[in-house]
Amino acid sequence: RMRMRVCGPTDDAASAVYERxxxxxxxxxxxxxxxxVAERRFKGTADWRQPDLLDVxxxxxxxxESCASLRRDRARLxxxxxxxxxxxxxxxxxxxxxxxxxxxTMVRSGGSCLRAGDIPLLEFPQVPGLLLLPGALSAxxxxxxxxxxxxxxxxxxxxxxxxxxxxLPDEGLWRWYRTPLDQHTITRIPHPADSKRTxxxxxxxxxxxxxxxxxxxxxxxxxxxxxxxxxxxxxxxSRAAPFPPALAAWASEVLTACGFPAYVAEAAxxxxxxxxxxxxxxxxxxxxxxxxxLLSLSLGASAVFLVGGPTREDPVLPLHLxxxxxIILSGPARLRYHGVPRITLPTTLAAGDCNDxxxxxxxxxxxxxxxxxxxxxxx
Numbered sequence: 001r002m003r004m005r006v007c008g009p010t011d012d013a014a015s016a017v018y019e020r021x022x023x024x025x026x027x028x029x030x031x032x033x034x035x036x037v038a039e040r041r042f043k044g045t046a047d048w049r050q051p052d053l054l055d056v057x058x059x060x061x062x063x064x065e066s067c068a069s070l071r072r073d074r075a076r077l078x079x080x081x082x083x084x085x086x087x088x089x090x091x092x093x094x095x096x097x098x099x100x101x102x103x104x105t106m107v108r109s110g111g112s113c114l115r116a117g118d119i120p121l122l123e124f125p126q127v128p129g130l131l132l133l134p135g136a137l138s139a140x141x142x143x144x145x146x147x148x149x150x151x152x153x154x155x156x157x158x159x160x161x162x163x164x165x166x167x168l169p170d171e172g173l174w175r176w177y178r179t180p181l182d183q184h185t186i187t188r189i190p191h192p193a194d195s196k197r198t199x200x201x202x203x204x205x206x207x208x209x210x211x212x213x214x215x216x217x218x219x220x221x222x223x224x225x226x227x228x229x230x231x232x233x234x235x236x237x238s239r240a241a242p243f244p245p246a247l248a249a250w251a252s253e254v255l256t257a258c259g260f261p262a263y264v265a266e267a268a269x270x271x272x273x274x275x276x277x278x279x280x281x282x283x284x285x286x287x288x289x290x291x292x293x294l295l296s297l298s299l300g301a302s303a304v305f306l307v308g309g310p311t312r313e314d315p316v317l318p319l320h321l322x323x324x325x326x327i328i329l330s331g332p333a334r335l336r337y338h339g340v341p342r343i344t345l346p347t348t349l350a351a352g353d354c355n356d357x358x359x360x361x362x363x364x365x366x367x368x369x370x371x372x373x374x375x376x377x378x379x
Contacts, residue, residue, distance in 0.1 A: 107119045141324075
């Protein structure tokens with residue numbers, strides 16, 4: 001179950017919720033568990049660059065440059081040394097000094113589902129089953145998935161959080177967004193959670209291009225394939241929509257390359273985080289088949305990603321994820337608490353990385369937001 005909310009200053013000890021943990025004899029206030037302390041530390045401080053934040057992609061990039069320099073030096077010293085004689089594991093030497101992360105293997109890709117070349121598959125002794133492919137997608141591949149998510153995946157028949165607040169057009173809002181000179185009419189649905197400002201707005205609203213963009217940026221989640229019912233906390237199989245074939249094929253290919261064959265993607269949640277949004281620590285346990293891993297693709301803005309243990313009291317590992325990173329929660333990590341307490345840096349993707357107007361429009365709409373696609377096998 002996932003709960004996304006912007007956490008405010010009212011989250012203090014006085015409002016702590018107590019819950020009994022199987023790991024302890026008594027009740028532990030949720031606001032003082034290791035997970036909650038980590039969430040508050042990264043969310044509430046002016047500087048999110050905490051000493052224990054593990055930025056794998058930055059370390060890989062820095063050490064890859066060191067290895068390239070080493071290769072150049074070797075070539076100058078000995079003309080018989082060919083560049084391809086440098087072992088592929090050399091760029092990963094930085095991790096020999098950090099006991100928190102190990103190189104499990106190198107994943108070689110021809111550039112179809114992942115960027116071309118060798119990509120380290122990293123594991124973390126503190127969290128068995130947690131795997132990371134840092135910088136796994138090229139800029140073009142990242143933009144492809146951003147465009148598909150915003151132009152296809154957040155449109156009907158896939159439900160989003162907007163369905164409770166607006167009568168959406170059958171074709172979705174993307175087509176409206178791509179016709180910037182047109183005026184459109186949308187009907188607002190009164191909702192008990194509406195703010196005072198929202199409740200005073202007219203039910204029928206005229207939208208120009210900026211108005212359409214504003215509503216699209218209010219999307220926080222979209223459900224693909226098997227639909228998760230947030231009220232019953234279970235999958236509503238009567239509302240299942242066809243799972244996007246391209247996304248299913250991509251997930252299967254990535255997981256097969258990482259040692260998880262026979263994966264069938266049946267459900268996914270597309271999360272959109274605007275600056276200031278957070279995802280409260282939670283465990284994804286509603287799928288019938290918990291033996292298959294959860295696959296998570298980060299796109300757009302960077303974020304702090306926390307991974308804890310089976311309870312909120314367990315130690316927490318903070319990772320700095322960037323666009324193009326892939327997280328796999330497998331084995332014991334499949335039932336570990338995890339969350340996103342902070343969006344950090346805007347994406348480095350730019351309009352110059354786009355090949356067409358559709359992708360440029362998607363990147364413009366994404367702006368400073370983070371997009372995450374997490375994929376599951378339900379049965």
